[in-house]
Amino acid sequence: MDFRFSPEEEKFKEEVRTFFEREAECVSAAKEEWDSGLGYGPNCWNILQKIGGKGWLCPTWPKKYGGLALSYMYRYIIMEQMQYYLNIYSTVGAGMAGPVILSHGSEEQKDQFLLPIARGEIEFALGYSEPQAGSDLAALMIRAEDRGDHFLINGSKLFNTRAHYAQYHWLGARTELTEPKYKGISLFIVDLKTPGITISPIWTVGKTRTNEVFYDNVKVPKEALVGQKNRGFYYILEALDYERISTVSGIERDFMEILEYVKKTGKGKDPVIRQKIANLAIEIESARLLALRVAWMLNNEKIPNYEAGMLKLLVSETEQNFVNTSMQIFGPYGQIRKGSKWAQLNGKYERNYRDSLESLVTRGTSEIMRNVIATRGLGLPRG
């Protein structure tokens, strides 16, 4: 048992940290842009390209596709630092679409997409959810008809977050009406500029933009299909598997800010607040340990099956508890928004409290994660 990074890993971590410190100006502009909820603007693209230029967006990929052929622990280390400095810890291309292209894509797709993904030049919007298909993703209805020399796509998507700035849609669509439903789904890479696609905004309570995406007789070339037809659902699950690493470095950073606040304001003398702060510290530490363990499992080619579900559950619920407790610590001042002289820490937590809801719902809700733990991890019978 050893809870330390190896000396080489420590050295690498230092290198990554130094990079972010040196790029402080660029980093803080990108973070501010990202925290506005609008997604990537010029500042985010700028820093992502700098990170990509180092090979750090896809460090585990082969060198010819812009990676560094490093092990997973290095990816974890980069993600920790990215989250700490930027709140962005990966891109959809690097974390989900890319790995599927790498293992199932055609040679043309690899040549076209992998390098730009690794260099931070392009981004994908995840095109899974629909009005009738959320947790039950296999129920998705958007149709992709095989018209011989192209696919014709009709239907709509809901909550496809990056669609307003990503170049490509990572689209799950129905290519066949089958029973069970998941056997008739295929994956496509669609250029979001293709005629017939309309994107309209949906705003969350955290003032983050997500989108509805409408497909009206959209003609997509045959080469847009990823892997085999009707195998899309398997790839979707596989892609989720690639995105199992999480980190708590953003929560740790904000926790330190709250801790300082509590010290400075003298609230740290209140026994109730002492208990709350200590409890947060413990919860965050337990989440960090699980994140490390999952990264270590991936690093050692062990499959974190239900552990990854646990991690998703624990990190999102810990974040929720953290922002909620911060609000409690501020008392009535906590409700005051940015801009007022009475707002605490510039109203950051008033906003974070609203924004924290997203992670409870996306990437599988807490209940879905508990289903996964119970059935896959604990072997309980499916209902």
Added chain:
Amino acid sequence: MDFDYSEFQSILLSSTKNFLEKEAKGLFREIENTEEGYSPQLWEKIAELGWLGVLFPAEYGGIDGSFVDMVLLIEEMGKALFPGPFVPTMISGLAILKYGQASQKEEILPRMIEGKLILSPCLAEPDHALNESIIEEKVSTRNGDYILSGTRLFAPYAHVSDRLIYSADTVQGKAIFLVDTKSPGVSCNPLDSIGGDKACEVNFNAVEVPESSVLGETGKGEDIIAQMNEWGALAESAYIVGMLEQVLKMSLEHAKEREQFGKKIGSFQAIQHQCANMAMDIDQAKSLTHEAAWKLSENLPSTKEISMAKAWASDAARRVCLMGVKIHGGTGVSEEHDMQLYFRKAKASELAHGDGDRHREIVARQLGL
């Protein structure tokens, strides 16, 4: 980074499992209502297996293991509800190893490791607000020797111990004394308690203790007590982790077998999600405990981590056992089923060496509050 067990640890784990499965089945029930509250035959056997020497140097007959080894061993004991004075003896022995003079170590440690001496910390004074102290607290000196009077509570297995670690306030501050239980004036009465682990009321009635029995520096007693409580808290966390793993295992077995409404109850999400929460809770307690043990093994600062582990484990003990009982339904409440044993023992472990609130307060202090 390495979350695997070493080869030694894997061997330790499997031999411990085998031993406890063979020897400790039903032991808790058998032993609970006996006078001693532990099995002297098994105590000898665990000494032969080297358990009592895990944390001690070879020169005293120990096996020079680490706190991680110890935690893994205690987790197995927790699973089996192995009763007896293991934790009190171990933390007392560690105090002697760390603070004792050469003569004290030589006199006590080899025999303790051989299973011939049981030790018990007598550190808790009765709550003065309750004003029920049986013997008035008094410390005086005569010809350089101490004369000690007072009552201590919740001293585990003091009634079968050979040496007591007794704390008292002297004119130079708090001092710790190593006292032979057979000294005139010492009496120990086991108290009937929820976990059946023979917490004793210990009375000192003008007990003569030679100056040479002081452990460590007079006046530095608080440090020794704090240190013993840290070791104890870590050990109890490990015992809790083991107990809770067993509770989850029993609950899952029950949920996979028991049918209601024509279905296995384990297929109901209300049950599934509670099981998932139990698994999560236990996982958190376990990784915090392992990290704390690892830090202690590496001589890194570990006060905060130990308190993190005990705070979480203490509360998880209550939450997980409660769910375990509920999943078992009426069976979980019945005296005949083992579930209630874990439910009771978990409460004792929750309270031992500080409950969740106490340890969160320590964490808060460690964070600079």
